[in-house]
Amino acid sequence: MKIYQLSQIGGFHVNHNEDAQTTAEIDENVLIIAVADGCSAGKESHFASTLLVKIIRKIAKEIGYRNFVERQNKTVTEYLEEVMQYLFQEFGELKNRLHLETAEVLSTLLFGAIDKQKQAAEIIVIGDGLVCCNGNFYEFEQDDKPDYLGYHLTENFTDWFKSQTQKLSFTNVKDLSISTDGIFTFRNFDEKNYDNITEQEIIRYLLLNKNFTDNEKMLHKKTAEIATDFGLKSSDDLSIIRIIF
Numbered sequence: 168m169k170i171y172q173l174s175q176i177g178g179f180h181v182n183h184n185e186d187a188q189t190t191a192e193i194d195e196n197v198l199i200i201a202v203a204d205g206c207s208a209g210k211e212s213h214f215a216s217t218l219l220v221k222i223i224r225k226i227a228k229e230i231g232y233r234n235f236v237e238r239q240n241k242t243v244t245e246y247l248e249e250v251m252q253y254l255f256q257e258f259g260e261l262k263n264r265l266h267l268e269t270a271e272v273l274s275t276l277l278f279g280a281i282d283k284q285k286q287a288a289e290i291i292v293i294g295d296g297l298v299c300c301n302g303n304f305y306e307f308e309q310d311d312k313p314d315y316l317g318y319h320l321t322e323n324f325t326d327w328f329k330s331q332t333q334k335l336s337f338t339n340v341k342d343l344s345i346s347t348d349g350i351f352t353f354r355n356f357d358e359k360n361y362d363n364i365t366e367q368e369i370i371r372y373l374l375l376n377k378n379f380t381d382n383e384k385m386l387h388k389k390t391a392e393i394a395t396d397f398g399l400k401s402s403d404d405l406s407i408i409r410i411i412f
Contacts, residue, residue: 173386349405
């Protein structure tokens with residue numbers, strides 16, 4: 168299994184990349200992946216997305232240590248809910264402890280648990296973004312009004328989690344990607360003439376094409392190639408995690 172990651176600032180942003188991402192192993196068979204996109208209309212939105220993924224990485228390590236001692240063996244569906252429950256709790260506690268406003272904790276989240284041995288995956292999308300599995304695309308768009316996790320931190324987790332409809336389950340995974348919505352924002356910035364490429368062709372090149380898969384910087388090479396050959400860069404911040412079995 169190979170893991171490729173990309174997180175880069177968009178052309179319309181100056182000070183910070185408001186996206187963040189992480190991968191973390193719970194144990195040798197279970198991998199956690201996450202990309203987050205801070206709300207540009209919020210306050211210091213790069214902080215919200217970064218805080219989310221750092222909490223997720225911490226939780227994955229703690230569950231991994233506990234599983235080593237207790238010899239637990241759960242499904243990816245169970246792991247996804249368990250991590251989300253701890254995330255919900257700790258994110259809310261940190262918001263209160265740091266006296267953060269709701270505007271300071273707004274970020275979308277695409278989060279997944281992957282069983283490397285069974286090649287199964289469970290994904291939840293909180294807000295908007297894009298998931299691609301084995302050539303099939305699943306776009307989540309909330310009309311620029313994402314239902315951020317930060318809106319619900321005072322609610323009961325079980326009730327909130329049951330109400331979530333943006334969940335995906337995959338088996339026989341061969342090629343899986345999660346991406347923030349920056350993947351839809353490639354634009355020309357230097358006003359020179361280049362060959363044409365469509366948005367769909369860009370997405371397929373990044374999430375399906377197998378060029379440069381021998382290089383861990385595959386996604387970086389591809390975005391650089393898109394900029395050089397077609398004069399296009401993402402105007403919004405862009406974060407992608409792609410996994411190929």
